[in-house]
Amino acid sequence: MAKVQAKDLLEQFKLELVAGEEGLEREFIMSDISRPGIELTGYFRYYPKTRLQVLGKTELSYFKDLSEEEKKDRSHKLCTRVTPCIVVTRGMDIPQELIDAANKRGVPLLRSPYKTTRVVSRLTNFLEAHFAPFTAMHGVLVDIHGVGVMITGQSGVGKSETALELVKRGHRLVADDSVEIRQEDYDRLIGTSPKLIEHLLEIRGLGIINVMTLFGASAVRSHKKLDYVINLENWDEKKQYDRIGMDEETIKIIDVDIPKATVPVRPGRNLAVIIEVAAMNFRLKRLGVSAAEEFSARLTKQISQEKENIGHIDYD
Structure with missing residues (x-):
């Protein structure tokens, strides 16, 4: 199976590298994508940290309403040692706390100018094609x-x-x-x-x-x-x-x-x-x-007709 690294996304989809350049050779181990919405509220018990993380307008709008301490805490927990990549969509401004955490942990932080649904769809197709049996x-x-x-x-x-x-x-x-x-x-x-x-x-x-x-x-x-x-x-x-x-x-x-x-x-x-x-x-x-079924139907019809003809023969 071919390896997929963060730099492959950067080249394939012409994304902008914002932070975490040293982690561009991080490898993906699965094709699943996560949009960490509930994690931004502080619930990280089931955070799928080994997946590609995508932040859209909804996630960043909520993030901006957090306090300074909460922003640093969420950014630190989002950027783990095994997180392959974080992609921000719609060309939105990225909070400095997230940039600092990505640089500190070496998590590639990429930005796309396109809508979230389009980015998720294209990334999913790309990863599933590479991770397919x-x-x-x-x-x-x-x-x-x-x-x-x-x-x-x-x-x-x-x-x-x-x-x-x-x-x-x-x-x-x-x-x-x-x-x-x-x-x-x-x-x-x-x-x-x-x-x-x-x-x-x-x-x-x-x-x-x-x-x-x-x-x-x-x-x-x-x-x-x-x-x-x-x-x-x-x-x-x-x-x-x-x-x-x-x-x-x-x-x-x-x-x-x-x-x-x-x-x-x-x-x-x-x-x-x-x-x-x-x-x-x-x-x-x-x-x-x-053609085979058509021939079979014709043959069955002919056999039925011949049986009917035999049944109508008058032996007297």
Whole structure:
């Protein structure tokens, strides 16, 4: 998991450093954010001191009404040795007591010109993205008509070659060989490529090729939501493969169940076209259109009609 430090917020959101410069390398240990309202009244028993602290208009307005001794006491208790950072919103003036406490304890005190709700929302998204559950999988991730398709299978089965054909057909490569996956929500997986191999494809016999250089910036993208997994495997004559499409197979990645299909590989099969059609069919299913269910309904209707016809036969 990547480290997140106070200086990362300073750079990412272009905040103003007011005090506590020596603590810019303090690390965050969680993505939760706290707005210390009740703490300013003097109740610090359950103060979440290891969280990022955000002070908005309400908190600072109350703070200004405190006595001089109370301001020093609250500032001292807010700025602990483990508090990663304090952010003041709306570009408001920061009380000197808080600045002094932040400098004394080395707590980075930052200021943002934006509204509190906007600052909290952006900081939360940033921290949750970095602290999200993470894993890496062997495969190729491609954006096909807006569907994030990860192609898996044994080494040498043809994943990268299939991805290259898909790129030639106008789709976009996200990652080859290794896909880094983060769970950014309870049902949302985001796939990215390791920086070392970003935009690169390994084709046996050719070596490493740069997809963006060859096909342009429109042929790649930095990240994509993972929607569908297609596993390629060598054709097994003894195995029964799904021929209708009624079976709903899934694969569990971190805590999310992702729809999965198994496509057998044999000479003469155009895998790129098959995977492209599979992605398009997946989109239709999400819109409530299923060719397999339509075929099943037709078959059931025809069987019922034939039974009725048999029942009306007059044997006399």
